[in-house]
Amino acid sequence: MAKVSKSPWMLHYDGSSCNGCDIEVLACLTPVYDVERFGVLNTGNPKHADILLITGGINTQNKPVVEQLYSQMPEPKVVCAVGICACNGGVFKDCYNIIGGVDKVLPVDVYVPGCAARPNAIIDGVVKAVAVLEEKRKKYKKERGEKA
Amino acid sequence: MANRTIIPFGPQHPVLPEPIHLDLVLEDEKVVDAIPKIGYVHRGLEQLAEKRDFNDYLYVIERTCGICSFMHGMGYVEAMERIFDTEIPDRAKYLRTIWAEMSRVHSHLLWLGLLADAFGFEALFYQTWRLREQILDMFEESTGGRVIFSVNKIGGVLKDMPKEMLQKFVKNFDGMEKELKKLTNVFLNDYTVQSRLKGVGMLSPQDAVYLGAAGPMMRASGIKIDTRTLGYAAYSDIDFDIITSKECDCYARCDVRIQEIFQSFHIIRQAVNKIPDGEISVAVKGNPNGEAFMRVEQPRGEAIYYCRANGTKFLDRVRVRTPTFTNLTPLLHTLKGCELADVPLLILTIDPCISCTER
Numbered sequence: 001m002a003k004v005s006k007s008p009w010m011l012h013y014d015g016s017s018c019n020g021c022d023i024e025v026l027a028c029l030t031p032v033y034d035v036e037r038f039g040v041l042n043t044g045n046p047k048h049a050d051i052l053l054i055t056g057g058i059n060t061q062n063k064p065v066v067e068q069l070y071s072q073m074p075e076p077k078v079v080c081a082v083g084i085c086a087c088n089g090g091v092f093k094d095c096y097n098i099i100g101g102v103d104k105v106l107p108v109d110v111y112v113p114g115c116a117a118r119p120n121a122i123i124d125g126v127v128k129a130v131a132v133l134e135e136k137r138k139k140y141k142k143e144r145g146e147k148a
Numbered sequence: 149m150a151n152r153t154i155i156p157f158g159p160q161h162p163v164l165p166e167p168i169h170l171d172l173v174l175e176d177e178k179v180v181d182a183i184p185k186i187g188y189v190h191r192g193l194e195q196l197a198e199k200r201d202f203n204d205y206l207y208v209i210e211r212t213c214g215i216c217s218f219m220h221g222m223g224y225v226e227a228m229e230r231i232f233d234t235e236i237p238d239r240a241k242y243l244r245t246i247w248a249e250m251s252r253v254h255s256h257l258l259w260l261g262l263l264a265d266a267f268g269f270e271a272l273f274y275q276t277w278r279l280r281e282q283i284l285d286m287f288e289e290s291t292g293g294r295v296i297f298s299v300n301k302i303g304g305v306l307k308d309m310p311k312e313m314l315q316k317f318v319k320n321f322d323g324m325e326k327e328l329k330k331l332t333n334v335f336l337n338d339y340t341v342q343s344r345l346k347g348v349g350m351l352s353p354q355d356a357v358y359l360g361a362a363g364p365m366m367r368a369s370g371i372k373i374d375t376r377t378l379g380y381a382a383y384s385d386i387d388f389d390i391i392t393s394k395e396c397d398c399y400a401r402c403d404v405r406i407q408e409i410f411q412s413f414h415i416i417r418q419a420v421n422k423i424p425d426g427e428i429s430v431a432v433k434g435n436p437n438g439e440a441f442m443r444v445e446q447p448r449g450e451a452i453y454y455c456r457a458n459g460t461k462f463l464d465r466v467r468v469r470t471p472t473f474t475n476l477t478p479l480l481h482t483l484k485g486c487e488l489a490d491v492p493l494l495i496l497t498i499d500p501c502i503s504c505t506e507r
Contacts, residue, residue, distance in 0.1 A: 011160075012165075013160055014503075016503075017503065018213055018214045018217070018296075019165075019501065019502075020211070020214025020215075020217065022165050022166065023165070023214060023258060024294070024295060027277065027281070027284075030261075030281070031277070031278045031281075044163075046160070056189070057191070059190060059191065062159070062188045065159050065167070092193070092196070094199050095192040098192070
């Protein structure tokens with residue numbers, strides 16, 4: 001795990017998942033798994049968030065919502081696709097209303113496959129996302145000519 | 149008349165794990181109208197029956213909803229067994245009952261946690277979910293999955309639970325029951341919790357029937373309806389009461405769900421005592437032909453499954469009607485006239501499962 005200089009906050013949004021991954025994401029926050037020990041906090045506000053955690057595939061109705069949430073997050077930001085549906089559509093791939101995985105609309109940095117993704121896998125994904133965030137932050141500062 | 153404001157609520161909102169959008173029409177702080185907009189989770193799952201054969205479709209329908217996935221699978225396979233006119237072994241019926249009741253415990257504990265989160269009692273949320281993890285461990289031990297199990301098959305179940313495992317589970321439930329009693333004390337007797345729940349979101353028995361409420365929402369308004377009394381799976385051999393409350397408010401819904409958890413423990417204990425030995429599945433051959441209709445009591449209320457087969461391996465039509473969909477109308481009714489601050493609480497008391505609703 002990369003050295004973390006700041007406490008990353010995450011925003012969870014349910015794309016069109018079956019709920020299985022969502023309750024596993026919530027289970028990550030509760031005592032047994034407790035992602036807060038890495039300093040990761042769940043926030044409801046996209047303007048406070050660094051990591052966007054999306055479960056479920058993209059459909060026509062939620063596509064603008066996902067895009068809007070992403071655009072409201074400040075740079076640098078990381079997208080983490082949780083569950084096989086978010087990775088490529090999963091079991092619902094052939095449904096008429098599913099466009100596909102999250103990467104059809106957003107640049108995804110970390111993929112966490114699984115149906116439903118286990119909390120251990122989700123935590124691993126979030127920790128990887130933190131490392132990506134760190135890199136992005138350095139790059140972002142370099143571009144602006146600030147000291148990393 | 150005061151000025152009217154429209155506040156958009158959702159689809160992304162801290163209190164909602166799932167997306168639903170409501171336009172709340174406010175006069176000062178009072179909600180006068182709520183206009184819902186759904187479809188954020190719509191996948192078109194029923195139509196997938198044309199592309200997956202009837203055996204594979206089971207794995208699709210289990211993923212209607214991750215919270216009551218077992219019950220969705222069970223409703224579908226029981227409907228298909230009616231089409232095939234198959235009688236499944238008794239042991240499979242009891243195993244289904246045990247898993248179904250464990251799902252109910254898990255779902256109600258999840259809901260209690262979310263409720264505590266909605267009125268800002270974080271410690272209670274954490275405690276409830278800590279308790280819920282014990283059920284998930286038992287699921288993992290017996291089926292291999294934490295939220296999606298895939299243990300049903302047409303003609304029975306895929307996995308058996310040995311006697312020692314069942315005894316161990318019953319012992320675990322005794323421990324859980326003790327811990328739950330402590331939590332119950334907070335949910336039902338704490339002064340601050342009561343001040344948020346009592347008298348909020350009244351739904352009279354007449355309205356509950358007229359608007360078609362389902363499950364605990366209906367029973368909290370004093371209407372005695374429970375689909376388990378129809379005796380699917382092994383429920384016909386098991387003795388249980390229908391839990392109702394006369395208070396009709398959020399407190400009553402909380403109370404009904406808590407009592408249902410204790411009831412589920414009671415049902416599981418009976419099932420473990422009565423479970424017969426023997427086979428867990430029978431072979432089902434050929435393609436289905438005909439139609440069937442199945443009603444199942446999910447944690448959120450009555451769900452209906454309709455399957456029509458045409459003699460090929462692809463089904464003509466699958467229809468699922470889920471409890472949250474019918475509970476939306478009573479929700480909109482209770483929202484009218486409430487305070488803005490109570491809106492998240494009221495949405496939660498129907499135990500919304502949006503992925504069930506929109507499929």
